[in-house]
Amino acid sequence: MEILRYAAFSTDPAGGNPAGVVLDAAGLDSATMLGIAADVGYSETAFLTPRGGGRFDVRYFSPLAEVPFCGHATIAAAVAYAERHGTGPLTFETRAGTVDVRTGQDAAGTVTATLTSVTPRTAPLADEDLAALLKAMRWSADDLDPALPPRVAYAGVWHPVIAAASRRRLAELDYDFDALGELMARHGWTTVDLVWRESAEVFHARNPFPPGGVVEDPATGAAAAAFGGYLRELGLVAPPATIAVHQGADMGRPSLLTVGIAAAADTGISVSGTGVAL
Known part of the structure; x- marks a missing residue:
């Protein structure tokens, strides 16, 4: 082996x-x-x-x-x-x-x-769960982008999608590891997909991952696929579309994920990237 x-x-x-x-x-x-x-x-x-x-x-x-x-x-x-x-x-x-x-x-x-990915799905995020999530993240409702509403998205595993109103808010990641991990374990969430929209085709993301014992993931393909499904289901893109997701820069491991969003609602989301041996 x-x-x-x-x-x-x-x-x-x-x-x-x-x-x-x-x-x-x-x-x-x-x-x-x-x-x-x-x-x-x-x-x-x-x-x-x-x-x-x-x-x-x-x-x-x-x-x-x-x-x-x-x-x-x-x-x-x-x-x-x-x-x-x-x-x-x-x-x-x-x-x-x-x-x-x-x-x-x-x-x-x-x-x-x-x-x-498998066929993606999007579900509402209950008000009480959003409040608990924001508390654990040490965010407030004013930190959110109203054009990208909070949801829970799936493309193999579930992720809350939370959109920051500014790049600065996204950069200032300082959350309660134990509280967020307990909340995520209770709901079966894998990572939290924190995003900021730079333009219609360019997004920045950060993904806390306390259920895996990791403070943050520098590139999360499952969350990118779930996010592509979220954008399609909420009508926030005009498919077929391709978006770029930049992740990891804030933790010193810049990553680029290319997300392809087909028009048909019952089709998977494609995520492309390179790889290098360590």
Whole structure:
């Protein structure tokens, strides 16, 4: 068994979101996977069990628990696989459902991976849950952008989507780790997707991740896919559309996620990015 380490959504090892990758996890049980993820220490590690024909069973573990789906570890695993076996289509059978992935390579040899999420969903965020979330974040209602209303969004896992009224508010991240972690565990939220809209096609994001034992994720593919579904369902983009999500700059690991939003409401959201070995 080989444990690989890749940064997703960057071509610079100093950027992106690090993930562990095991390309052949056949025979590993849950306890072993969790132990490996804890030893690796990244926000997630992806474990692939080949089924043949480019199809894999995939499980994702944070240092503390298994999660149904992880976008950045999917990108990292796809890039790692393509660098060893060539580019092309892959199918990841995850606990959240089937995720199609394709990889390609440019003239300079850089591999890009694109995942297509399960069908996204958006749900209301109850007033009392929003109040508890803002309290844990140490935000107020005045910090919110009224044009991007709070919701809970899903594209494999659930994320509250909270839009900041200013880039400065987004940059000043100082939350109550224990209080937010307890609230998120109670509702089954994976990360909180904090966003700021720079323009119609450019967004900035930060993703607190206390359920995984991580203060902040530098690039969150699952949240980007959920956010794409949120924008489509609320009519905040005119699909088909492509948006850029910049994440990680405030923590010194700049990342770029490219989100493709198809017009049909029952289709998944695509998230594309590069990856680099660490």
